[in-house]
Amino acid sequence: MFNKRIKIKELLLQPAGKKDIVVMGWVRTFRNNQFIALNDGSTNTNIQVVAPLGQFTDELLKRITTSSSLKISGELVSSQGKGQSVEVVAHSIEVLGDSDAEKYPLQPKKHSLEFLREIAHLRFRTNTFGSVFRVRHALAFAIHQFFHEKGFLYMHTPIVTTSDAEGAGEMFRVTTLPFDNPPRSEDGMIDFKEDFFGRSTHLTVSGQLEGELGATAFGEIYTFGPTFRAENSNTTRHLAEFWMIEPEMAFSDLEDNMNLAESFIKHIIGFVIQHNMEDLVFLDQRLAEEEKQLPADKRSEMGLIDKLRFVLDNDFERITYTEAIDILLNSAAYKKKKFQYEVKWGIDMQSEHERYLVEKHFKKPVIVTNYPKDIKAFYMRQNDDGKTVAAMDILAPGIGEIVGGSQREERLALLTQRMKDMHIAEDELWWYLDTRRFGTVPHAGFGLGFERMVLFVTGMTNIRDVIAFPRTPKSAEF
RNA sequence: UCCUCAGUAGCUCAGUUGGUUAGAGCAUCUGACUGUUAAUCAGAGGGUCACUGGUUCAAGUCCAGUCUGAGGAGCCA
Numbered sequence: 314m315f316n317k318r319i320k321i322k323e324l325l326l327q328p329a330g331k332k333d334i335v336v337m338g339w340v341r342t343f344r345n346n347q348f349i350a351l352n353d354g355s356t357n358t359n360i361q362v363v364a365p366l367g368q369f370t371d372e373l374l375k376r377i378t379t380s381s382s383l384k385i386s387g388e389l390v391s392s393q394g395k396g397q398s399v400e401v402v403a404h405s406i407e408v409l410g411d412s413d414a415e416k417y418p419l420q421p422k423k424h425s426l427e428f429l430r431e432i433a434h435l436r437f438r439t440n441t442f443g444s445v446f447r448v449r450h451a452l453a454f455a456i457h458q459f460f461h462e463k464g465f466l467y468m469h470t471p472i473v474t475t476s477d478a479e480g481a482g483e484m485f486r487v488t489t490l491p492f493d494n495p496p497r498s499e500d501g502m503i504d505f506k507e508d509f510f511g512r513s514t515h516l517t518v519s520g521q522l523e524g525e526l527g528a529t530a531f532g533e534i535y536t537f538g539p540t541f542r543a544e545n546s547n548t549t550r551h552l553a554e555f556w557m558i559e560p561e562m563a564f565s566d567l568e569d570n571m572n573l574a575e576s577f578i579k580h581i582i583g584f585v586i587q588h589n590m591e592d593l594v595f596l597d598q599r600l601a602e603e604e605k606q607l608p609a610d611k612r613s614e615m616g617l618i619d620k621l622r623f624v625l626d627n628d629f630e631r632i633t634y635t636e637a638i639d640i641l642l643n644s645a646a647y648k649k650k651k652f653q654y655e656v657k658w659g660i661d662m663q664s665e666h667e668r669y670l671v672e673k674h675f676k677k678p679v680i681v682t683n684y685p686k687d688i689k690a691f692y693m694r695q696n697d698d699g700k701t702v703a704a705m706d707i708l709a710p711g712i713g714e715i716v717g718g719s720q721r722e723e724r725l726a727l728l729t730q731r732m733k734d735m736h737i738a739e740d741e742l743w744w745y746l747d748t749r750r751f752g753t754v755p756h757a758g759f760g761l762g763f764e765r766m767v768l769f770v771t772g773m774t775n776i777r778d779v780i781a782f783p784r785t786p787k788s789a790e791f
Numbered sequence: 792u793c794c795u796c797a798g799u800a801g802c803u804c805a806g807u808u809g810g811u812u813a814g815a816g817c818a819u820c821u822g823a824c825u826g827u828u829a830a831u832c833a834g835a836g837g838g839u840c841a842c843u844g845g846u847u848c849a850a851g852u853c854c855a856g857u858c859u860g861a862g863g864a865g866c867c868a
Binding site for chain 2: 341342344345346347348350359361363366379392393394395396397414415416417418419420421422423424425427428430431482483519540542544545546547548549550551552555557653663664665712713714715716717760761762763764765766775787788
């Protein structure tokens with residue numbers, strides 16, 4: 314067996330004196346021809362490996378370069394140096410893989426995030442991305458734990474879909490037709506009957522409609538999978554391929570939905586605080602360092618960890634859309650004409666309005682409910698006032714909309730009327746409407762953009778830095 | 792897609808009014824040193840100034856277009 318190693322995270326907790334230790338990892342720095350800072354990705358803290366002078370040949374020592382991979386056997390001793398309490402004295406050093414220092418792009422120095430994006434295949438070997446992706450993993454794990462413990466069923470909804478009815482955004486087409494000379498029907502249109510699935514297909518923009526099918530049988534389900542939008546969005550908050558969590562609950566209304574969303578967000582933040590404090594401390598310091606370069610009024614009032622604790626310890630503010638508009642209309646910012654866009658009942662709130670509510674007025678996450686029906690999707694349940702729907706968005710400081718959800722319209726007649734009004738073809742969604750034909754129930758759900766959650770928890774500011782291999786317009790390297 | 796800004800060594804950047812052979816720090820290489828903490832000290836190598844075209848006696852510098860990146864907006868999660 315080759316892998317008899319101890320992970321560095323575990324090794325650092327061991328008392329000095331332990332013999333016959335095997336560690337493997339990649340070299341971060343090699344100082345003084347003696348001291349190797351070795352990292353294996355289990356933690357940002359390196360183990361210091363000491364190669365006593367004279368015990369190893371120059372030929373071997375020359376091969377210990379940044380990011381070369383080593384297998385070290387030795388003994389754990391208390392360190393004579395100041396930076397660490399224990400270190401490994403090497404008895405043997407085996408170079409598993411050389412790394413040509415002249416060609417290796419990462420140096421033991423600070424790199425810009427933009428540069429690291431260009432070498433996304435290697436950026437995991439930096440402290441920042443080490444922490445980000447360990448936190449990302451912990452969040453994913455906590456999500457499954459939360460829903461599992463609540464009795465939700467993890468449902469895998471399809472990636473390739475046939476319905477383009479939801480209108481959640483532009484879609485990527487999936488086809489095997491030759492695009493230089495596709496088959497055409499008599500009217501000159503491309504004949505998708507000849508295509509692989511015998512019809513037009515796309516990558517999914519949401520698993521919600523299929524999720525509702527699951528919820529109306531299992532009661533409570535969630536999805537957690539990749540989602541695709543072919544929008545030409547070039548922002549720090551948008552990806553063409555991103556991961557989304559979409560729970561759906563039968564026998565639930567809008568309030569149940571809000572309660573679920575709030576406890577869900579608190580659970581996963583709590584999990585990371587409990588299990589990833591070392592990474593959070595690093596990210597907290599990184600953010601503080603970053604913000605030093607900003608003008609004073611652009612800096613956040615709280616550090617990263619304080620912000621997460623604050624979210625955990627406080628109830629989210631819950632207001633209706635109508636109340637939100639009133640707050641905006643009565644705000645000093647409005648009266649001083651600080652808003653670029655008009656404020657009046659019926660508008661789809663702009664980023665500046667959401668930011669005002671979250672960052673200036675309430676200074677915490679805000680759940681806005683009961684939006685005008687004209688700016689929301691067809692499946693949202695109509696309220697008795699005839700003007701609004703039972704929708705809810707959760708707005709987070711620095712990120713904006715992090716959750717979008719609603720109670721769904723369970724009444725067939727009202728749902729089909731709404732579809733007619735919005736020119737959505739009923740026959741394409743016959744299977745969806747069957748849930749309302751056979752034992753319909755009040756139900757609700759929401760979607761949470763996973764990467765936006767990772768942004769919030771890590772304090773990173775660009776969504777391309779919290780997914781391993783970002784897909785954005787004109788960019789799909791790796 | 793729109794607006795703004797940027798692109799000079801492997802990285803981060805400087806480059807004056809358009810004027811001789813384009814600079815610095817870090818990294819790399821060579822040597823010295825050896826309990827270092829992004830080690831230190833000395834020396835060396837390293838450039839299609841994003842690309843294409845234009846103006847000019849002369850362009851890294853001015854103009855136009857293209858590409859790429861960043862920030863903001865829209866769309867949204």
